[in-house]
Amino acid sequence: MIITGKYPQLRLRRNRKNEWSRRLTSENSLSVNDLILPIFIVDGKNKKIPIKSMPGVFRYSLDKLNSIVQSAINSGIPMIALFPYTKSYLKNSLGTESLNPNNLVCRACKLIKKKFKNKIGIMCDVALDPYTSHGHDGIYQKNDVENDETIKILVEQSLIQASSGCDVLAPSDMMDGRIGKIRKALDFNGFKHVQILSYAVKYASGYYGPFRDAVGSKNLLKGNKKTYQMDFKNSDEALREVALDIKEGADMVIVKPGLPYLDIIQKVKNNFKIPVIAYQVSGEYSMITNSIQKKIYNKDVIIETLTSFKRSGANAIITYFADKIAKEL
Ligand code: PBG
Numbered sequence: 001m002i003i004t005g006k007y008p009q010l011r012l013r014r015n016r017k018n019e020w021s022r023r024l025t026s027e028n029s030l031s032v033n034d035l036i037l038p039i040f041i042v043d044g045k046n047k048k049i050p051i052k053s054m055p056g057v058f059r060y061s062l063d064k065l066n067s068i069v070q071s072a073i074n075s076g077i078p079m080i081a082l083f084p085y086t087k088s089y090l091k092n093s094l095g096t097e098s099l100n101p102n103n104l105v106c107r108a109c110k111l112i113k114k115k116f117k118n119k120i121g122i123m124c125d126v127a128l129d130p131y132t133s134h135g136h137d138g139i140y141q142k143n144d145v146e147n148d149e150t151i152k153i154l155v156e157q158s159l160i161q162a163s164s165g166c167d168v169l170a171p172s173d174m175m176d177g178r179i180g181k182i183r184k185a186l187d188f189n190g191f192k193h194v195q196i197l198s199y200a201v202k203y204a205s206g207y208y209g210p211f212r213d214a215v216g217s218k219n220l221l222k223g224n225k226k227t228y229q230m231d232f233k234n235s236d237e238a239l240r241e242v243a244l245d246i247k248e249g250a251d252m253v254i255v256k257p258g259l260p261y262l263d264i265i266q267k268v269k270n271n272f273k274i275p276v277i278a279y280q281v282s283g284e285y286s287m288i289t290n291s292i293q294k295k296i297y298n299k300d301v302i303i304e305t306l307t308s309f310k311r312s313g314a315n316a317i318i319t320y321f322a323d324k325i326a327k328e329l
Contacts (some may be wrong), residue, residue, distance in 0.1 A: 037319075038320055038322075041065070047059065051213060083130070084108075084215065086216065098131045099157060106160060106164035112165070121168055123169075126158050127171065127173040130216075137172065145175075150178075155185045166194070172202060173199075179244075182196060197254060199254045200242045201241055202229050202230060203261065205257050214282065242268050246274060253275070262308060275315045277315060306319065306321070
């Protein structure tokens with residue numbers, strides 16, 4: 001680092017004095033191109049159901065999707081992420097509804113692709129938790145999730161979602177070896193253009209609570225997800241996860257949650273130079289939103305927080321604020 005001169009000749013405040021100068025010397029900026037909007041979907045007609053633990057976020061029935069997606073496109077958001085709320089009678093221990101080509105997510109993909117073609121990207125999670133009666137991301141046996149049996153189903157789920165028009169498959173299950181198997185199956189079945197956005201670094205986190213409420217898995221979850229999601233004490237392990245997923249064919253990687261893991265985002269970016277997506281998860285959204293509602297913060301903290309992801313090296317952010325701030329950018 002080169003520092004020329006010293007106080008009083010040198011004054012770093014000079015560059016900050018005027019707004020134009022602050023703009024001129026800014027190192028990072030947030031734009032609408034950085035935002036991925038998650039959308040919760042639910043069966044039925046004319047539904048817009050508020051999610052109690054996430055003020056301002058709703059579950060929409062498919063007939064409401066057109067206008068939501070249209071306004072995302074209008075504001076320039078490049079991608080949406082679909083998350084289904086599955087009715088409890090469709091859940092079972094194997095999560096078989098995940099393999100129904102006419103399940104909620106698949107119908108949503110088809111609808112959106114038909115109407116909007118390639119004007120916006122569609123991302124779908126690959127994992128079984130929306131569909132299992134025990135709330136785990138895979139096949140649950142003897143108090144654990146069975147890795148290799150789970151992958152077989154995830155591969156099928158990937159193919160079904162890809163054939164419904166999903167552009168970006170995002171395995172969020174944290175099984176070992178699933179990226180390679182999914183990539184191979186996609187290529188073999190004519191989906192070589194479908195991208196894989198791996199949740200490579202996903203921590204077993206307390207911040208997912210409101211999401212599990214939103215997709216209806218909260219009260220079902222048996223135990224916790226610590227045998228497959230990462231331990232928040234670790235960061236070397238995050239680099240190993242990313243290295244493996246890149247080797248297996250991931251196009252981009254997610255670090256999740258977001259704000260408590262900026263150090264991980266920075267390390268991943270510095271080590272791998274691959275597109276890194278931060279996931280500002282449901283609990284982060286709720287904390288900020290609650291504080292804004294109580295007037296503890298004003299809503300400038302949203303942009304401050306999202307910009308911190310850019311500063312740490314993230315290319316984009318999955319955030320429930322996407323639709324709310326896109327117009328301000
Ligand atoms: C499912 C999944 C989760 C989230 C995204 N995909 C929850 C979990 O792993 O329990 C969390 C997202 C959020 O909290 O916003 N595998």
